[in-house]
Amino acid sequence: MIQNTNQLSFNISSFTPNELDNMNYTGQAYVTGEGIQLTPIELNHTLYFQAGRATFRDPMQLWDNTTGNLTDFNTHFSFVIKSIDGQSYADGIAFFMAPFGSGIPSDTAGESLGLAKETELLNSTYHFVAVEFDTYMNSWDPPKDHVGIDVNSMKSVANTTWFSSIFAGRTNDAWISYNSTTKNLSVTFTGFKNNNTIEQQLSYVIDLRLYLPELVTFGFTSATGSLYEINNIKSWEFSSSLQVDSVSVPPKKGKNNKIVPSVISGGLVLCVLIAGVILFLLWKKKKVEVGNDPTGEKSMGGELEFGRGAIRFSFQDLYRATNGFVDKLGQGGFGQVYKGSLENTFIAVKRISKDSSQGIKEFISEVKIISQLHHKNLVKLIGWCHEKKEFLLVYELMPKGSLDKHLYNHNNLLRWPTRFKIAKGLASALFYLHEECEQCILHRDIKSSNVMLDTNFNAKLGDFGLARLVDHDKGSQTTMPAGTIGYMAPECVIAAKAGKESDVYSFGIVALELACGRKPFIPTSEASQVIIVDWVWELYERGRLFEAADPRIYGDHDGEQMEEMQRLLIIGLWCAHPDPNCRPLIRKVIQVLNFEDQVPILPERMTPIAPLVSAISH
Structure with a gap:
């Protein structure tokens, strides 16, 4: 059995009237210099x-009817919904999938977004699965603008309030992904609150095979009713991957297929003998290899080939790309990082130290785990190289470097809006790892130096060398201590236990770094150090929490930013609570960061670590 992959991928950064080959437009949709207009915008x-x-x-x-396999897909698009001349508006747009060849239903109206007939709004015979960005409240809708997931009905199976900005006509972004294993349809989208961009999330578990055929048409739809608006798609990126097993067809029966039983029997005996000899020779060869290869380096090739999506490079390619490894960006515990260029794309190449057996283990872990991940807040692994006793990892280059370089560089100060955006981006990455992947991924080394920043200072979590896969329904796992002192949760140090809670603890430390502008260990006048959690918690106990804020930017805050600062400080303490049972899930953290939930009321005094030792160890 041969496993093939059916892939579809495209990236349309802008739509112009001259570029119509990739798209089909039906109904009133057309293209202008501003992108796709799903409904008319001219007042005449x-x-x-x-x-x-x-x-x-x-x-x-x-999906594939033979195997039952479902596709994985990811899409990102930017769009604008805007009121025309400040008038009342309706009804929204939707990203949808429907049977291939299906068109806009007859007798459709604004409330259906072009998905269903007016008489079948809540039980459509036109099958579809859609993510709606709904700007009008119908009788079956929740109040206010909202985002919903629709299945053959305009009444959403899941929805959440959308903090839209329709009158301002701002550009929104949406990321939609489907995991074929967990059947999770996940939506991340931007909104606007208090003039700041926020990220919101929605998800729903659905087996798409139950509602849609193998081949589907997919894209965008919109409709207007007695009210109207601008419904504009700016850009669209999409990728899907479906594993399809090709089974060899058995030969047809006929004269030439008749074989004397004795010949079959003799052939089987001969095959068994040959197989036995081959296995014996392989066993001897393996013993020699193990003796000459104690780190297991030579046996890695096959193991690494399972890293989906990452390209295998030759050492010569990367040597040329980095001009002989001359432009050094930095150095970690297990190797150096160099700047390079491949096909006009800047890259960062991590070269593992040859004498580091731990570095080689982390190399394998990173290739096998991060190559399967796709999220806007994770550093993208482009490829890898294992050749001539060299171990190299190739990443997208993060132009702004790591977060710690900006937090502690007085010449390049991060302002508060950027810090708050970084905190939300890091939380989004952690939510993806903990909740949205096929298996829960524990990063185990979240720290400011592993949070990279792109050109727009968007946070991207990197360095998955210590990451581990665990089942979603399992708690903390006993393991070898891993991580960085200052960011490691007490249970990791005391009992060598790691779980989602320990990643949340590390996130809490980074949150405090962002708010305070201080490192995890703060020097004192007595030539000793105090842990940042203890220092901030003591100020919290005294009712002087804002004294922990970074004094370099504290005076820049308005009332809204002061509330954001308070939230991040309290979230940092909440996440870094010494008792893992008192820490929140990252989902809850995101809700508080987005002002969708209240900040928690923490105890006036922090629980001492000592009494936790016996409880954690058990």
Whole structure:
């Protein structure tokens, strides 16, 4: 049995009237210099009761009937929904999947977003699965603008309030992904609150095979009713991957297939003898290899090939790309990082020290784990190299470097809005690792130097060398202590136990770094050090929490930013509580960061670590 992959991938950074080959436009959808207009925008045109769709030209194979395998897909698009001339508006847009070849239903109206007939709004015979960005409250809708997941009905199976900014006409971003193993349809989208961009999330577990055929059309749809608005798609990126098993067809029966039983029997005996000799020779060869290869270096090739999505490079390619490893970006515990360029793309190449057996283990862990991950707040692993006793990892280059370089560089100060955005981005990455992946991924080394920043200072978590896969329903695991002192949770140090709670603890320390502008260990006048958690908690106990804020930016805050600062400080303490049972799930952290939930009321005094030793060890 041969395993093939059916892949579909494209990236349309902008839509122009001259580039129509990749898309199909139906109904009232058309292209202008601003992108795709799903419904008319010219005031001299009929704006009421219009519908339009823009779909990719080719179908997506959503699942395979032979194997039952489902596709994994990720998509990102930017869009604008705007009121025309400040008028009341409706009804929104949707990203949708429907049977390939299906079109806009007849007798459709704004409330259906072009997905269902007016008479079948809550039980459509036109099958679809959609993510709606709904700007009008119908009788079945929650109050206010909202994002929902729809399955053959305009009444969403899951929804959440959307902090839209329709009158301002701001550009929004949405990221939608589907995990074929967990059946999780996940949506991350931007909103606006108090003039700041926030990220919101929604997810729903659904087996798409139960609702859609193998081949689906996919794209965007919108409609207007008695009210109207601008429904504009700016850009669209999409990728999908479906594992399809090709089974060899048995030969047809006929004269040439008749074989004398004795010949079959003799052939089997001969095959068994040959197989036995081969296995014996392989066993001897393996013993010699183990003796000459105590680190297991030579046996890694096959293991690493399971890293999906990462390219295997030759050493010569990377030597040329880095000009002989001359432009050094930094040095970690197990190797150096160099700047390079491949096909006009800047890269960072991590070269593992040859004498580091632990570094080689981390190399394998990183290739096998991070190559399977796709999230906007994770550093992308482009490829790897294992050749001539060299171990190299190739990443996308993060132009702004690591977070710690900015927090503790007086010449390049991070302002508060950027810090708060970084905290939310890091939380989003951790939520993806803990909740949205097929298996829960424990990072085990979250720290400011592993939080990288792109050109726009978006946070991207990197360095998965210590990461481990665990089942979602299992608690903390006993393991070898791993991580960085100052960021390691007490249970990791005391009892060598790691779980989601220990990653949350590390996140809490980084949150305090962002708010305070101080390292995990703070020097004191007595030539000793105090842990940042203890220092901030003591100020919290005294009712002087804001004294912990970074004095370099404290005076810049307005009322709203002061509230954000308070939230991040309290979240930092909450996450870094010494008792793992008192820490929040990262999902809860995101809700508080996005002002979707209240900040917790923490105990006035922190629980001492000592009484926890016996409880944690058990």
